[in-house]
Amino acid sequence: MNNRRLGKIMSPVNKLALLTFCTALFMAGSAAAKPGTAAKGKEIYDKRCTWCHGADGAGDGAAKDRLNPPPRDFTSGNYKIRTSAFDDMVPTDDDVFRMIRDGMPNTAMPSWSSLLSEQDMWDLVAYVKSFAKYDKPPAKLVEYGTQIKSSAESIEKGKKLFEEGDRCVECHGKAGKGSASKRLKGDAGERTWPRNLTKPWIFRGSNDPKDIYTRISTGIAGTEMPSFADPKSKKKLTEEERWHVANYVASLAKGKDKTVNAENTVVKADKVEGELPSTVEDERWEKTSPTTFYLVPQIIGGERFFTPSDDTITVRAMYNDKTVAMLLEWDDRTKSIPGDDAAEKIADAPIAEDGVAVQLPVEIPKEMQKPYFGMGDATHPVNIWHWKSGTKDAGETVNLLNSKGFKEIEKRDAAGVGLKAKSSYVDGTWKVLITRPLTTSSADKDIQFSEGRFIPIAFAAWDGSNSEKGSKHTMTTWYWLLLKPATGSKPLITALIVAGLFLGGLLWWARSAKSAA
Amino acid sequence: MTKKRLIPRLLQLVLIIIGVYFGFILLFDVALHQIIPKSLLTMYMLFVVAGTAMVFTFTEEGAQELVGPIKALVEDPSKKMIRNVVFVIVPLLAGYYTYTSMLPSFEAPMELRTIHPAPPSKFKAFGKSYNLTTLQNPYRKFEKEDPAKFKGLVKEGGDVYIKNCQYCHGDKLDGNGPYASGLNPTPLNFQDVGTIAQLQESFLFWRISTGGPGLPQEAAPWISAMPVWQDYLTEDEIWKVILFLYNYTGRAPRSWANE
Numbered sequence: 001m002n003n004r005r006l007g008k009i010m011s012p013v014n015k016l017a018l019l020t021f022c023t024a025l026f027m028a029g030s031a032a033a034k035p036g037t038a039a040k041g042k043e044i045y046d047k048r049c050t051w052c053h054g055a056d057g058a059g060d061g062a063a064k065d066r067l068n069p070p071p072r073d074f075t076s077g078n079y080k081i082r083t084s085a086f087d088d089m090v091p092t093d094d095d096v097f098r099m100i101r102d103g104m105p106n107t108a109m110p111s112w113s114s115l116l117s118e119q120d121m122w123d124l125v126a127y128v129k130s131f132a133k134y135d136k137p138p139a140k141l142v143e144y145g146t147q148i149k150s151s152a153e154s155i156e157k158g159k160k161l162f163e164e165g166d167r168c169v170e171c172h173g174k175a176g177k178g179s180a181s182k183r184l185k186g187d188a189g190e191r192t193w194p195r196n197l198t199k200p201w202i203f204r205g206s207n208d209p210k211d212i213y214t215r216i217s218t219g220i221a222g223t224e225m226p227s228f229a230d231p232k233s234k235k236k237l238t239e240e241e242r243w244h245v246a247n248y249v250a251s252l253a254k255g256k257d258k259t260v261n262a263e264n265t266v267v268k269a270d271k272v273e274g275e276l277p278s279t280v281e282d283e284r285w286e287k288t289s290p291t292t293f294y295l296v297p298q299i300i301g302g303e304r305f306f307t308p309s310d311d312t313i314t315v316r317a318m319y320n321d322k323t324v325a326m327l328l329e330w331d332d333r334t335k336s337i338p339g340d341d342a343a344e345k346i347a348d349a350p351i352a353e354d355g356v357a358v359q360l361p362v363e364i365p366k367e368m369q370k371p372y373f374g375m376g377d378a379t380h381p382v383n384i385w386h387w388k389s390g391t392k393d394a395g396e397t398v399n400l401l402n403s404k405g406f407k408e409i410e411k412r413d414a415a416g417v418g419l420k421a422k423s424s425y426v427d428g429t430w431k432v433l434i435t436r437p438l439t440t441s442s443a444d445k446d447i448q449f450s451e452g453r454f455i456p457i458a459f460a461a462w463d464g465s466n467s468e469k470g471s472k473h474t475m476t477t478w479y480w481l482l483l484k485p486a487t488g489s490k491p492l493i494t495a496l497i498v499a500g501l502f503l504g505g506l507l508w509w510a511r512s513a514k515s516a517a
Numbered sequence: 518m519t520k521k522r523l524i525p526r527l528l529q530l531v532l533i534i535i536g537v538y539f540g541f542i543l544l545f546d547v548a549l550h551q552i553i554p555k556s557l558l559t560m561y562m563l564f565v566v567a568g569t570a571m572v573f574t575f576t577e578e579g580a581q582e583l584v585g586p587i588k589a590l591v592e593d594p595s596k597k598m599i600r601n602v603v604f605v606i607v608p609l610l611a612g613y614y615t616y617t618s619m620l621p622s623f624e625a626p627m628e629l630r631t632i633h634p635a636p637p638s639k640f641k642a643f644g645k646s647y648n649l650t651t652l653q654n655p656y657r658k659f660e661k662e663d664p665a666k667f668k669g670l671v672k673e674g675g676d677v678y679i680k681n682c683q684y685c686h687g688d689k690l691d692g693n694g695p696y697a698s699g700l701n702p703t704p705l706n707f708q709d710v711g712t713i714a715q716l717q718e719s720f721l722f723w724r725i726s727t728g729g730p731g732l733p734q735e736a737a738p739w740i741s742a743m744p745v746w747q748d749y750l751t752e753d754e755i756w757k758v759i760l761f762l763y764n765y766t767g768r769a770p771r772s773w774a775n776e
Contacts, residue, residue: 047765051679051688062676063683108688108695115689115708262698265625294699299684300744306684368628372730372739380739454626477700477742480625491619499612506604513592 035093036119041127044120049128052108057131059188067108068307070190077132078187078222080104081205084138086218086227092137096125099204106202106311142217142229145239150209150247157241158248167235168245171224172197176252178333179428183346187222191348191466193309194225196331196428200253202311207253212246257290258314258331266480267291267457269317269324276318276325280424280431285327288316295330295461295474301374302406305472309333309463313356313476319483323418324449325435328356328459335425336464339392347465354389355462355473356432360447360455360481362402370456373477375403383447385414387421387432389464396423398434402445406471417446449483457481526582530573537565554627630702630737633716637733642726642747652719654756654770667760674761677754685742690765700742707766714768721759721770726752 046055052071054060059073072078081099082091100121103111112121129135148154162168162176173179176197186192200207205215216237219227228237228245237245270288277284293315297308309332316327336354337343344351361371362381371380384401398421400414414420417440423432438449449455460475462468524532541561545553574580590596590603636649659667679688685704687694692706705712713721723731729741746755763770 051675051683061679063679066680106695108683110688110693112689114691260698265701266623268623294696296696296699297684299696300742301748304749368626368737369734370739373742377730377739452621478740482623484623485621487620491616494619495612495616498615499608502608502611503604506607510591510600510604513588 036122036124036126038123038126038130040120041123041125044116044124045127048112048116049124057128063108066306068190069107069186069192070188071108072222073188074128074131076187076222077134080220080222081215082138082218082221083142083214084218085140085142086229088138088140089221090134090136090138091129092141093122093125093129096128097121100124100128104204107204142214143239144210144213145243147210147213148240148243148247150250154244154247155251158244158246158251161237161241161245162248165235167228173333173428175427175429176249177331177428180333180346184224186224191307192223193333196333197249198252198255199258199311199331200250201259207250209243209246209250212249213242216242216245258292258312260292260294260312264291266454266482267315267317267326269319269326269481269483271451271484271486272318272320274320276320276323276435277327277433278422280327280422280433284318285316288318288327290314290316290329291479293459293476293479295459295476298460298471298473298475302471305468305474307466308468308474309466310461310474313459313461315459317481317483319438319449321438323435323437324483325433326358328358328432328434329429330356330461331429332425332461332463333428334463334465335430336389337392338464343465348467350467352462352464352467352469353391354430354464355387355460356430357384357386357460358434359384359458359460362445362447364447364450364453364455370478372405373458375406375409378404378408380404383445385419385421385434385436387423387434389423389425389430396421412445417442451483452485453482455481455483525586526573526579527586530569530583533569534562534566538562555622555624628737628740630740631735632702632705634733634736636720636723640723640727640731642723643752647719647723649719649723652722654718654722654759656756656760657718657770670757671760671764674754674757674759675765677750677758678761681746681749682758690762702737702741704742707762707768710768713762713766713770716771718756718759718770718772721762722755725750725755725758 045053050061052059052061052063052067053074054064054071057074059071059076061071064070077089079089079091079095079099081104082095084090084092084095099109100116101111101113103109112124116124162172163174166181168176170182171178171180171184171194173194178194178196180194184192184194196202197207203211205211215225217227217229219225219230226233226235228235228242230236268289268291272284291314292312295308295310295313297305299306310330313328313330315329318325332354334346334354335343336347336351338351338353359375360383361376362383365380369380371377371382375384376382381402381404384403386399386401388397388399390396398414398419400412400417400419401409402412403409418437419434420436421432421434423430425431440446440448447455456478457480458476458478460473462473468474538558541553541558573583590600638650639646639648641647656667656670659670683694684696685694685700686692686707687697687704690707692704692709694704697704707713724743726745726747728745729743730738730745732738732741750758759770
């Protein structure tokens with residue numbers, strides 16, 4: 001996640017230069033010292049890396065079945081992030097070093113620079129490469145021609161090439177969110193998801209145009225992401241074209257709405273005079289301030305779930321004197337419709353409906369104590385509003401549940417309390433609008449909303465094409481919902497009065513000083 | 518007035534107060550990585566202002582020197598220009614401050630919790646009762662008695678860890694697993710000297726087997742994402758994972774013997 005974002009402190013070349021210099025100093029003259037020693041690398045590997053990559057580098061450590069992407073099988077010789085030419089599988093030492101130092105965002109592969117020394121990491125490079133018997137540097141590197149700087153024109157050209165003949169759209173979708181038209185697999189048989197290109201922090205190799213150019217040129221080994229430098233490919237791109245596409249892909253990251261800001265933990269509902277928006281498209285939603293949270297897999301209670309596909313949820317809210325409305329938005333690469341042939345083909349069987357849920361305490365806590373974040377507890381029940389996307393034969397539904405922990409769940413009548421939901425799915429994004437009256441007739445069973453109070457709120461989401469159903473889903477822990485009271489003119493009037501008083505006081509002081517003198 | 522100073526007393530006072538203010542911000546935000554809540558900062562600053570003013574006006578002479586420039590501003594006709602400026606700025610500032618402080622603040626409520634609460638002397642897990650004062654890791658003795666066997670046990674503990682714990686506590690045991698940033702409170706960092714190195718193995722056994730919900734009230738059990746591991750692991754596996762935590766971080770458990 002974001003704390004694994006790459007930090008480029010020094011270019012690899014500088015780093016190599018510095019390292020060579022240090023090694024030279026250390027070895028006091030013995031020139032041409034190899035940067036890393038495989039034997040030393042093995043020692044570190046056996047302590048730090050076997051858990052995932054396995055004792056023999058075959059990617060079969062204890063963790064392998066609970067990780068997607070799975071730990072790399074180094075004997076396969078596949079390196080995803082490399083700068084060697086598309087038809088040369090061998091990575092450069094710098095490539096491997098970079099991944100060990102920086103880690104691979106959005107995977108279990110961490111950045112090791114906080115724990116290991118530079119020399120340790122070079123030793124690991126030598127050892128890790130030996131699993132595939134890579135003992136020579138690559139014969140050819142990616143050719144870059146002259147870099148074309150990003151401009152409106154270049155981005156426009158890139159967009160055309162991205163869409164032309166479904167070149168990238170086939171897998172990354174029209175909006176670049178990875179809503180593929182087909183099911184993709186990796187070499188190890190694992191399910192692979194085309195990258196959501198609008199979220200740069202999940203790129204394994206950064207979204208700098210030069211990095212993107214490199215990935216398009218080499219393809220991503222061990223996955224279906226092909227090379228577009230291969231002259232045999234029908235979808236081949238020239239060097240210049242690849243720069244345009246890279247500039248376009250980099251430009252997809254412009255939206256800030258879906259970036260998590262750890263300090264923003266409050267969903268602020270604006271007060272509206274008159275009617276609330278009745279559709280997800282209503283323009284007024286654009287004016288509200290969005291709050292985005294990470295979704296983490298449910299690995300805490302009941303049957304656990306380790307391989308999520310949804311990663312964030314963005315929430316907006318408004319209210320008027322009768323009702324509160326929330327707009328929930330999250331990227332989901334697949335619209336899961338049980339019974340629909342096309343949807344079933346892309347999904348991991350058995351397919352289930354997509355879904356989203358909002359959790360609120362039945363009673364707004366007066367003190368610090370809240371219900372247990374995982375569906376409440378015996379003395380602190382929660383309300384759960386659970387929307388489901390529907391099947392081929394039945395439309396979307398919204399359910400109301402009251403629970404005291406995940407074993408004690410009571411189904412209630414959603415329509416009875418006026419709970420309603422409406423949705424849209426466009427290019428890999430779900431938007432669901434949920435509304436409920438501020439108060440209901442069953443105050444002992446339903447939350448009664450009131451202005452100006454901090455109300456605990458949590459969310460959950462299900463991707464039915466990714467085996468998510470029941471307790472297998474993604475979720476957040478508690479955050480806050482606040483119905484922002486309308487400010488009115490009181491602060492302004494008070495401020496004017498205070499300023500006036502100060503001015504008056506000062507003038508009086510000056511005058512009395514003068515008359516005294 | 519008495520002797521000439523390099524920096525006038527009034528300016529000194531203002532500089533000290535500004536210095537302390539930024540000192541607080543630096544200490545909390547930068548050094549401790551914890552944004553200081555506004556209300557707390559206001560309270561601290563109130564004490565600081567009152568305190569320094571008291572020190573500065575301790576003697577008659579000191580007080581004179583302090584208010585001198587202010588009096589001069591109002592009374593001295595040659596300072597008319599500055600006076601007019603001050604008379605505009607001060608009311609404006611006061612008005613602005615009133616306005617912003619009356620706007621409702623939407624800062625989330627503070628949540629204080631004890632990270633290492635006092636453990637109970639007895640607790641229930643795996644359907645039996647444990648006495649925390651006498652509980653010991655049954656495998657610890659092999660560290661000296663049979664190092665080869667011990668190594669094997671640590672490895673088994675590591676497998677348990679990587680399959681169950683790394684998502685939150687991280688593959689480097691630094692509390693920074695792939696899902697850590699989605700949790701509040703964040704998973705604890707075992708590399709830090711303030712966590713397992715300060716604790717006994719029996720404390721860890723209690724925390725791991727009963728998880729977040731097993732915490733006492735002062736530790737806010739309702740927000741801790743730490744799972745209840747007796748639901749998923751055996752007693753043996755928990756003791757082994759504890760061996761692994763200490764072995765990987767190179768730390769030693771706290772024990773009665775060392776005290």
